[in-house]
Amino acid sequence: MKKTLIMIGAGLETVPAIQRAVELGAHVVAMDLNPHAPGFKYAHESVIGCVYTPDKAVAALNEWAAKGGRPDGVMCAAVDAPHTVAAVADHFGLKAVSRETAALATDKLAMKDRFREAGIPIPWYREIFSAAEFYELLQERQETLVIKPVDSRGARGVLRVVHRAANMPSPEWAFEHSRKESPTGRVMVESYLDGPQISTEGFVVEGKAYTPGFSDRNYEFLERFAPHIIENGGQLPSFLPAETSQAVKELSGRAAIALGIEHGVAKGDMVVHKGKPYVIEMAARLSGGYFCSHEIPWNTGVDFVGIAIRLALGETPSPDEMTPKFQKGVAQRYLFPDKGRVVSINGVEEARKIEGIRMVEIRTEIGAEISAATSHPARSGVVMGVAETMEKAVENVEKAVKCIRIITE
Incomplete structure (x- = not known):
């Protein structure tokens, strides 16, 4: 019998995941609040529901299920909604990230706390509650700091503030800019670590991490868009030495497991500072920007999205399927x-x-x-x-x- 997959989100960058699920023979039910979401035309069924509000998503899918629908799996791609995936999985008895892991993955402060407890190398960080506190930290630490919302997406509200730079924004403006992008009004700061930044993407299967996705991030426009931090794509394979790349992959896997990911995907934002890898953030979902759907397969031959879909449906891929077959330039x-x-x-x-x-x-x-x-x-x-x-x-x-x-x- 054909398995039914719920796809949380049906935006433009989610389309490749919906298409791949259909190619693999799944019956795809896509959910999005936008009735004109581009992914709807590729799915077998569409459900109108908020992807960022777990209770509303579950309620909308309950109405769908009342008409005879029964899901076998749930996932999200290019949408930062693991908390909704976890709630849907919990409600329907499906295999996915736990609610605890999803909460850690969508709250940058809680995530950093967990990493610190687990001994994962991370930048110095602190929650702040006022512009005055931010100003005091700039004076005290005398270094470049990143100020950002605790719980936002897509680099919204994220600023790089260079201590004593001529174009340094006022602490008042920076604090309010970040705060207004946080649904809960919370703001944090962390040290900006110089060095190559890397995007990793991999799986945790039966307690073991696999990281076929590894891309150098391109921040050539740091000054052009300052103080905003806007990434301009990336390239792979990495220019980093094999030994350094392996250290980054191992740390990425440790961080995913520390968040509680046991059977699923993990997307890491990493940096190599003075030769040592650090975790900036970790997401419990498939990436956006076509990294998982296009770049990783082109670079390695690994069917990344296909494997993620099978994991969501409760299957266990072999290690060979998750291992790069080649390294082409992308x-x-x-x-x-x-x-x-x-x-x-x-x-x-x-x-x-x-x-x-x-x-x-x-x-x-x-x-x-x-x-x-x-x-x-x-x-x-x-x-x-x-x-x-x-x-x-x-x-x-x-x-x-x-x-x-x-x-x-």
Whole structure:
């Protein structure tokens, strides 16, 4: 009998996961609050419900189940909603992250507390309650600090504040900017650790961690978008030495297990500072930005999303399936047009014709208003490519980005 998978979220970046589940023979029930969510047209059934409110999600799925539906698994992809996945799994008796793990994965302060207890290397951190406290910490520590909401998503409200920099924002503005992006009004600060930043993505199966996903993150626009921290894609395989990469992977796996992930996926934000790996954050879900759905398979040959779907349905993949088969070059860059109203979009087809380009996705249109880039959802498009080496992939993708001209006025 065909298994039924509930997909929490049906946004643009969740579409590949829905498509893969259908290819694997699952009956997909997608849930999203947006009645026009793009993923709905690829799913077998759609349910209108809030992906970020567990009780409302369960209530909406209960109505679906009352008509004869019975799920075999639940998951989310490119949506930071493990707490909703956990609630749905708990209600229907499915295999997924526990409510405790989901709570840790969506509360950065609780997450850091757990990592500290488990001996996981992390940056110095502290919850703060006022702009005055933030100012005092800047004076006391005399270092670059990151201030951010305890419980937000997509880099919203995350700021890098360089102590005594000429363009340093006022502590009052920084504190309020972060606080307003927190649903619970909580703010924290942590040390900004210099060094290469890495995205990891892997699985924990029967207590053992596997980390096939490993990408160097690209922060070339730190100054352009300061004090906001906006990532501009990344590239893989990593430039890091094999020994350092292995240390990062091992730490990523330890962090996932420390959060309580026993049978599922884990996405890590890592940094190598003075030769030592640290965990910045860890998510108990599939990543956005097409990392798990496109970049990892292109880079390694691992069917990452397919394995995640099977885990959600209670299956146990073999270690061989989770082990990279090769290391091809992959690169990704985003489009950041100037602020204003879009008057023309040119060069898209030219970009698609460049060697190795696999994806050119434009997320704006003529007449749309482009706001200042203050978080990851502000990106207006993405370009991705594959080559035999990482360096060649980066070269091709950056060439394609230069072809695309999104003109604003």
